[in-house]
Amino acid sequence: MALTATTIRAMAEASLPDQDLFIVDVAVSDTPVRPKITVLADGEQGITIDQCATISRRINKRMEEEFGEEVSYVLEVSSPGLDFPLTQPQQFKRNLGRSLKLKLQDGSEKTGKLEEVTEAGLGLLEEVKLKGKKATYVPVQIPYADIVKANVVISFK
Secondary structure (H helix, E strand, O other): OOOOHHHHHHHHHHOOOOOOEEEEEEEEOOOOOOOEEEEEEEEEOEOOHHHHHHHHHHHHHHHHHHHOOOOOOEEEEEOOOOOOOOOOHHHHHHOOOOEEEEEEOOOOEEEEEEEEEOOOEEEEEEEEOOOOOOOEEEEEEEEHHHEEEEEEOOOOO
C-alpha cells in the first residue's frame, strides 16, 4: 500500500470521532524524504481542536500499523480556512444565508445569497448589477456539476 491521498483519506474517514464530522480534503506532498500529509476535516457544527487531535492520533496509529514505525512523514489535521473553497454538501448547508461567489464550468461567475442546498445543487439568490441601477436579486438553481469553485464572500460590514 502506498502513501497516497486516497490511502490517507480512507484512514482519515475511518478515524473520525463523531458522526457529524467529514473529510474535506487530503493532500500528500511530493517530497520522498518526509512527505507532508494535510488532512482538512470539518463538521456540520464546525470542528474543535480536540476533534482534530483525535483524528491525528488515530491516523498516526493506522499509519504505524500499515507502514511500520519507521515510516517518516509530517501530519497536519485542521479545519479548512475561511478562504478554502466549499466542496461538500455539508459545508454548503452550514453556510446557508451567507453570500457565495461561484465560478462555473462555462467560465462565468455568480455571486449571491445561498438560499437552499439540495441533493442536486444550490439555490442562490443571485445579485445582478446593471450599470447605474440598483442591484436586483434573481433566484437561480445551480447543479453541483456546474460549479468549479465556491467560496464564502467575507464581509466586514
